[in-house]
Amino acid sequence: MRILSILTGAIFVAWIAYGLHTNPRWTWSPGEGELPRDVVALYMDMVYEQGKEKEAKELFFLANTKDEVPAERLLPNGKTFTPEVIRVIAEGFNVAVHFSAEDANGAPVEYIEIYHVKGGRILSRERIVHRTGEPTTALSQQVAAPTGPNHE
Amino acid sequence: MNVINNIKFDMSTVCKLILSFFRLYLGAWMIVSGTSYWLHQWGYQPIFPQPFGSLADSSKLLITFVEVGLFDLVKTLEVVGGLMLVCNVFVPLGLVILFPISGMVFFNAIFLNQRYDGLLSVTYMGTATLYMNVILLLAYIRYYLPLLSLNASTGRLTDLKRIPEIFK
Numbered sequence: 548m549r550i551l552s553i554l555t556g557a558i559f560v561a562w563i564a565y566g567l568h569t570n571p572r573w574t575w576s577p578g579e580g581e582l583p584r585d586v587v588a589l590y591m592d593m594v595y596e597q598g599k600e601k602e603a604k605e606l607f608f609l610a611n612t613k614d615e616v617p618a619e620r621l622l623p624n625g626k627t628f629t630p631e632v633i634r635v636i637a638e639g640f641n642v643a644v645h646f647s648a649e650d651a652n653g654a655p656v657e658y659i660e661i662y663h664v665k666g667g668r669i670l671s672r673e674r675i676v677h678r679t680g681e682p683t684t685a686l687s688q689q690v691a692a693p694t695g696p697n698h699e
Numbered sequence: 700m701n702v703i704n705n706i707k708f709d710m711s712t713v714c715k716l717i718l719s720f721f722r723l724y725l726g727a728w729m730i731v732s733g734t735s736y737w738l739h740q741w742g743y744q745p746i747f748p749q750p751f752g753s754l755a756d757s758s759k760l761l762i763t764f765v766e767v768g769l770f771d772l773v774k775t776l777e778v779v780g781g782l783m784l785v786c787n788v789f790v791p792l793g794l795v796i797l798f799p800i801s802g803m804v805f806f807n808a809i810f811l812n813q814r815y816d817g818l819l820s821v822t823y824m825g826t827a828t829l830y831m832n833v834i835l836l837l838a839y840i841r842y843y844l845p846l847l848s849l850n851a852s853t854g855r856l857t858d859l860k861r862i863p864e865i866f867k
Contacts, residue, residue, distance in 0.1 A: 580748030
């Protein structure tokens with residue numbers, strides 16, 4: 548009787564596993580099933596360190612993703628860089644990454660990027676810039692807003 | 700063939716078949732759920748990508764579970780409890796192990812993801828796991844009755860000698 552139970556159970560396992568594996572709700576994108584902070588880490592690595600902006604956009608963004616960072620300002624000094632992560636704050640779907648990098652003039656600039664991640668995809672991203680020596684109120688300046696020639 | 704012909708399909712047999720179905724289905728579902736998580740943790744393709752909720756509170760709960768390491772325990776217990784049910788060994792213990800997990804799955808589905816449509820659904824596993832778990836706990840209630848003693852007293856060390864009785 549126990550063997551019959553195990554055999555029937557094995558059939559059930561295969562049936563349930565097949566049903567879940569082939570469920571059309573999954574997109575099987577690289578971020579799906581990953582923690583939002585890991586999705587952001589994968590994205591940042593692909594864009595900032597490898598410079599694969601187009602591929603990253605296809606893999607991690609949706610058509611209706613709200614991105615506050617213009618493509619031409621994505622890389623602060625125009626080339627790939629390794630962000631020096633100061634801290635990561637994650638709660639639920641929201642991930643804020645505070646990192647520093649050098650701008651086009653070689654000056655260190657701190658960035659806070661706030662991502663909203665759901666289902667392994669980035670639904671929105673905004674970037675806040677803080678330049679060393681400037682008052683902290685500069686934190687409210689988003690990169691998308693026009694800035695002076697010495698700014699990003 | 701004679702064995703099948705000798706089975707009397709009375710109410711009791713039908714109930715036993717339904718309960719066996721619940722035991723095997725609940726066990727199998729838990730095994731798949733737990734195994735998928737561990738496959739991903741070990742670097743293999745999971746059976747299905749782990750969902751982290753549709754609404755904010757659900758995602759907070761599930762992500763926190765993962766980040767503090769509680770999900771590892773939950774998914775291990777899913778596999779252990781599921782195997783107990785499928786292999787038909789220590790079933791009362793397996794049901795007790797799985798009960799808090801089924802309860803959390805229900806809480807997450809109904810209260811955090813607001814899937815109220817699933818309350819009366821027999822195919823939505825967010826609620827069906829708890830329903831099956833509770834029905835099975837009731838079916839095995841004779842094993843839990845000693846736990847429910849109103850006037851319980853401590854035993855003696857010699858009670859440990861009775862442990863082999865669990866394998867009977």
